[in-house]
Amino acid sequence: MPESHRRTRSKGYGAISATRESRPAGERTKVVSRTGPHRSESVRLAVLNAADDLLVERGFAALTIEGIAQRAGVAKQTIYRWWKSKVDILLDTLTDDARDALQWHPAEGDSAEEALSAHLRRVSDFFEEPAGRVLQALLGHAQLDEDTAKSLRAGFLKDQRALDTAGLREVLAREDVTVDDSGLDLLVDMMLGPLYYRALLFGSPIDKGLVDTTARVTLALARELSAARS
Amino acid sequence: MPESHRRTRSKGYGAISATRESRPAGERTKVVSRTGPHRSESVRLAVLNAADDLLVERGFAALTIEGIAQRAGVAKQTIYRWWKSKVDILLDTLTDDARDALQWHPAEGDSAEEALSAHLRRVSDFFEEPAGRVLQALLGHAQLDEDTAKSLRAGFLKDQRALDTAGLREVLAREDVTVDDSGLDLLVDMMLGPLYYRALLFGSPIDKGLVDTTARVTLALARELSAARS
Amino acid sequence: MPESHRRTRSKGYGAISATRESRPAGERTKVVSRTGPHRSESVRLAVLNAADDLLVERGFAALTIEGIAQRAGVAKQTIYRWWKSKVDILLDTLTDDARDALQWHPAEGDSAEEALSAHLRRVSDFFEEPAGRVLQALLGHAQLDEDTAKSLRAGFLKDQRALDTAGLREVLAREDVTVDDSGLDLLVDMMLGPLYYRALLFGSPIDKGLVDTTARVTLALARELSAARS
Amino acid sequence: MPESHRRTRSKGYGAISATRESRPAGERTKVVSRTGPHRSESVRLAVLNAADDLLVERGFAALTIEGIAQRAGVAKQTIYRWWKSKVDILLDTLTDDARDALQWHPAEGDSAEEALSAHLRRVSDFFEEPAGRVLQALLGHAQLDEDTAKSLRAGFLKDQRALDTAGLREVLAREDVTVDDSGLDLLVDMMLGPLYYRALLFGSPIDKGLVDTTARVTLALARELSAARS
DNA sequence: CATTAAGCGAGACGGTACGTCCCGTCTTGTC
DNA sequence: GACAAGACGGGACGTACCGTCTCGCTTAATG
Structure with a gap:
């Protein structure tokens, strides 16, 4: 399993700012008192890393939700719970990675x-x-x-x-x-x-x-x- | 069925030059002794028009070979006979249309x-x-x-x-x-x-x-x- | 929300006899020292009623654990705590209802x-x-x-x-x-x-x-x- | 790969009578002049045999369209082209097999x-x-x-x-x-x-x-x- | 009477199968 | 031999539930 080329993902962002795209600010009002399980940060990172590893390795056409799910060791539905499409995932990785550069x-x-x-x-x-x-x-x-x-x-x-x-x-x-x-x-x-x-x-x-x-x-x-x- | 926005397609190009991409020059030697019908020009035009009509109307994502075939009233295999992919078709329309502009x-x-x-x-x-x-x-x-x-x-x-x-x-x-x-x-x-x-x-x-x-x-x-x- | 067609559920059975299927006798030994709340009878009834209401209304195929949980206003886990499957729930309703008839x-x-x-x-x-x-x-x-x-x-x-x-x-x-x-x-x-x-x-x-x-x-x-x- | 327990499938029915369920009689009027490929009889048999082999081996609950497709060496879509559901397939096998018995x-x-x-x-x-x-x-x-x-x-x-x-x-x-x-x-x-x-x-x-x-x-x-x- | 373990609502998670869409190839029959 | 029609093996889609698992709250017997 290849070490992701990104090292800085986990550094420098909190869950809130980083998930801007999938959890728009307006929705925050809904999250008043939450019980039950919370979103897994490790899942989030696994998906983002899997996505842009695959993008770089195989190209956009070969980038599929199923492929990302498999590579990230995550269920497809878990991806759909937080992102609308593979493009939405890439938008998320962009926020993390491109800004610095x-x-x-x-x-x-x-x-x-x-x-x-x-x-x-x-x-x-x-x-x-x-x-x-x-x-x-x-x-x-x-x-x-x-x-x-x-x-x-x-x-x-x-x-x-x-x-x-x-x-x-x-x-x-x-x-x-x-x-x-x-x-x-x-x-x-x-x-x-x-x-x-x-x-x-x-x-x-x-x-x-x-x-x-x-x-x-x-x-x-x-x-x-x-x-x-x- | 909407009249295609293109009017000049049939003017000013021969089948040969226009299909450069799908029939590379080297292949021309093969067309020495031919029996049966030749490539139908009307089919070619129907496909090109269908393709860019659909592109403009519904966007690239909704552009499918099957959709083009249906819209053009043409069999799928006929498209595959002359073009490798939907992108290949678009490259063909580009040659016809964008050059002038x-x-x-x-x-x-x-x-x-x-x-x-x-x-x-x-x-x-x-x-x-x-x-x-x-x-x-x-x-x-x-x-x-x-x-x-x-x-x-x-x-x-x-x-x-x-x-x-x-x-x-x-x-x-x-x-x-x-x-x-x-x-x-x-x-x-x-x-x-x-x-x-x-x-x-x-x-x-x-x-x-x-x-x-x-x-x-x-x-x-x-x-x-x-x-x-x- | 439709009033359940059953009226006699809560009459004439205790929790023990009625849940025979989901709590086999041998398990009782385990319940030696117990603190905390006991099984909620109202939950039990809500689930049983939801289950056979849904069965009658929508049929067996549309009967799902999640559907029952939602209709009963109960968490999924609560159902799994007491019943093994939707069939197990139906077996429970049967004991209550069919015997009389x-x-x-x-x-x-x-x-x-x-x-x-x-x-x-x-x-x-x-x-x-x-x-x-x-x-x-x-x-x-x-x-x-x-x-x-x-x-x-x-x-x-x-x-x-x-x-x-x-x-x-x-x-x-x-x-x-x-x-x-x-x-x-x-x-x-x-x-x-x-x-x-x-x-x-x-x-x-x-x-x-x-x-x-x-x-x-x-x-x-x-x-x-x-x-x-x- | 186990030899199917059925030996008489291919005997004693023509395509027409045997596919009654999937091609209702009334539809025949539509099939006036047909060009193009015809329904593959070998596919039909492979699916029917796979379906009841699996039913007998693993039971109805474990019988899935995907499982049948895989066992029959057939694409899922091919099954959906001719049958509406796994039940529809079983109805077809019944016509062939149960009648004699x-x-x-x-x-x-x-x-x-x-x-x-x-x-x-x-x-x-x-x-x-x-x-x-x-x-x-x-x-x-x-x-x-x-x-x-x-x-x-x-x-x-x-x-x-x-x-x-x-x-x-x-x-x-x-x-x-x-x-x-x-x-x-x-x-x-x-x-x-x-x-x-x-x-x-x-x-x-x-x-x-x-x-x-x-x-x-x-x-x-x-x-x-x-x-x-x- | 405070402690503390269980019941409970909520729902994230890894999975499996669903039924659909479209791919690119192949087959059949017509012109 | 080009062509219309479309069956076929295949891959991915996005969805529905499954059964398991936390999480944070509430509740009731026990020490």
């Missing part, structure tokens, strides 16, 4: 352009990692299924967008470049678009030239927008 | 920036059309299935990339901006990336600001690269 | 033939009643499951057989017809066989002709056997 | 009583045979499920009743005993009732005494009815 942590001494380049490099690399595969699969499935698209946009993508906007703003502020919200929106699209485009359409590893150029062009545009403001 | 035809009197903007506007609109839905579905499926990715990249995406490179070069030439091949590659990514990013990740209609900015930034970068050459 | 109480002034006819008439009618449905279901299930067959034969059927033998002997004695035990066995089969045959195989209401003929033939045979003895 | 073939030189006794002896023995187990299971299930009851009564039981009435009439005619139809109905109940009663309720092998007495009493009653007519 796509975080902005610009190095202290870097210039704005260096910081941007470094971040974009990390985004590029992300697509090669297991968590990146999960995001890729979900983005793919979102093209095929409107519900998936909705969930993904309302959850992960919205949050990530906020992080990216904030991160970019902060980096620009280092060089006193300030851009309003609509400008930042534009900049984020200009900055991330080319990377996702290459990754999703051509699947090729993203070359350093594209990353650096993107960073440089984004910064140039930001300066232009900043100047126009004053 | 993503063609470059810059207006005579336009400036480079106007021409770029106009083309990008058309790309943006394309995602709303039926043919755009087909491409979206195939791009989605390509994230989930390596074979689909290969076929799509080796066929449609490669051709389209060539068209885009050539189109961009031609438009830039209008203002004596000349960029080498690797530069054009970069420019195409910068130009189309943001549009695909918004369309695939957020599904929102692409606003004019993004299109115009992308055109302007691309042109600026092109000039820079051109200057660096001389 | 199949009792012999020959009217004082009746001739043997009148008494026999009257009793057989009551047997016929029994199959239309709720308690008769329970017996029918158990007899049916006994054909499918050897354990059920064993329990039913060792319990209800054995007791009932004894009642029928005694009842018949007593009625015959009124006219000084005396038959030995093996003869009585034969007579009981001849007397009840046709009724059960019609009820179980054809499900049709049993007509008076059959009942009277059966009574008459049984009596004739009894006289013959009695004569042969002396 | 319950046929009347009175020996030429026998007296009426000898002929009756001989026939009833064969009925008694039938319950021990595999085909008897099938009938027992179906009779059992008919007590639990109204649909089963209907099918069984409308098919097998109705036919068998007709055979029994005719057989009895013929045997009585040997000694110039003639009884009208309603009388015969009564006689059949009197004759078979005790046997089924013992077999179904007590499951014990039926002793010779009961068989002979039943035959004798039936004949006596028949003579009485015959006399009353003239």
Whole structure:
């Protein structure tokens, strides 16, 4: 039995935040006084790990609820009790795993352009990692299924967008470049678009030239927008 | 039974070129001495129309070979005789339909920036059309299935990339901006990336600001690269 | 919520005798030092009533432990604590309900033939009643499951057989017809066989002709056997 | 893999008569001009044999569609294409197997009583045979499920009743005993009732005494009815 | 009279079988 | 030989209950 490639699952999340997707916040009111057994955390982890192990090993098409159940040593019904579909499971793993990898942590001494380049490099690399595969699969499935698209946009993508906007703003502020919200929106699209485009359409590893150029062009545009403001 | 939204399918392609994907060139030698009826063109059209009608009406998940066969009034085996899978059928419809819509035809009197903007506007609109839905579905499926990715990249995406490179070069030439091949590659990514990013990740209609900015930034970068050459 | 058709459940039995099947005598030794609450009689009744209400309303196939638990407002585990299976529950209801209905109480002034006819008439009618449905279901299930067959034969059927033998002997004695035990066995089969045959195989209401003929033939045979003895 | 205990399945029925239950006569009009594959007879036999082998080996409760499919080497869907349920399959095996065993073939030189006794002896023995187990299971299930009851009564039981009435009439005619139809109905109940009663309720092998007495009493009653007519 | 073990409602869990959908292959008969 | 029709072996689906197992509360005899 292969050790899961993920090590950090059990670290850094409580049951509540981590199960956001399967136990929406609004439902919490219902859970006033509960007697009887509680949801097993070990089951939850086994399922999440089984799911993205299988995704990485065999691909999305070969990912089945029955396969996940078997690999996790769990009954099918237990999966259906907490998740609506295999996509719902993957959305859960995403919350745990992808968030860290796509975080902005610009190095202290870097210039704005260096910081941007470094971040974009990390985004590029992300697509090669297991968590990146999960995001890729979900983005793919979102093209095929409107519900998936909705969930993904309302959850992960919205949050990530906020992080990216904030991160970019902060980096620009280092060089006193300030851009309003609509400008930042534009900049984020200009900055991330080319990377996702290459990754999703051509699947090729993203070359350093594209990353650096993107960073440089984004910064140039930001300066232009900043100047126009004053 | 709804009239298919496609009208131009039967025009402008012969059976041979259009079925490139399902009948590879090497197989043509086999068709030397043939008895019995030939492939029915009406069957081919019925299948292609049924497939993308169903895709648009019910979505990719509900698209099944049996459903297509029924809708087309065709036996399942007939489909399997000519196509390997439902994805193969969609690849076929794409060849027929998407090519036109993503063609470059810059207006005579336009400036480079106007021409770029106009083309990008058309790309943006394309995602709303039926043919755009087909491409979206195939791009989605390509994230989930390596074979689909290969076929799509080796066929449609490669051709389209060539068209885009050539189109961009031609438009830039209008203002004596000349960029080498690797530069054009970069420019195409910068130009189309943001549009695909918004369309695939957020599904929102692409606003004019993004299109115009992308055109302007691309042109600026092109000039820079051109200057660096001389 | 429908009022149960049974009214007499709570009358005339103690918890001990009634739960014979689920608490065998040998187990009583275990109950040496007991603290905590005792078995709730209201739970027991709720389960028994729920079970045969559901049996009559929806049939045996739709009778599930979970359904009974829900209808009775009882936890599943509580049922499993006291009964082994839904069949075990039905066996319990049978003990309460069927015994009365199949009792012999020959009217004082009746001739043997009148008494026999009257009793057989009551047997016929029994199959239309709720308690008769329970017996029918158990007899049916006994054909499918050897354990059920064993329990039913060792319990209800054995007791009932004894009642029928005694009842018949007593009625015959009124006219000084005396038959030995093996003869009585034969007579009981001849007397009840046709009724059960019609009820179980054809499900049709049993007509008076059959009942009277059966009574008459049984009596004739009894006289013959009695004569042969002396 | 055990050789099925049935040897006569493939003998003595055509596809049409044998599939009465799954292809009702009224449907034949639909089968006007049929192209495409036909129902596989070998599949049909494999399923019927698997079903009653399993019934005899493991009992009705352990008889599952999946088990039958596996044992027969057949896909589950293939079973559902032709039969509605496991009960429907058993009804089909009954048509093939039980009919012969319950046929009347009175020996030429026998007296009426000898002929009756001989026939009833064969009925008694039938319950021990595999085909008897099938009938027992179906009779059992008919007590639990109204649909089963209907099918069984409308098919097998109705036919068998007709055979029994005719057989009895013929045997009585040997000694110039003639009884009208309603009388015969009564006689059949009197004759078979005790046997089924013992077999179904007590499951014990039926002793010779009961068989002979039943035959004798039936004949006596028949003579009485015959006399009353003239 | 507090202790403490059982009864109990609730329901999570590992399972099995259900009946359905669709896959891709194969067979039959028609044109 | 292409084609319509559709039977077939197969795999996964999502559902219904099974019987076992905690969990946290309530209750009643015993120490």
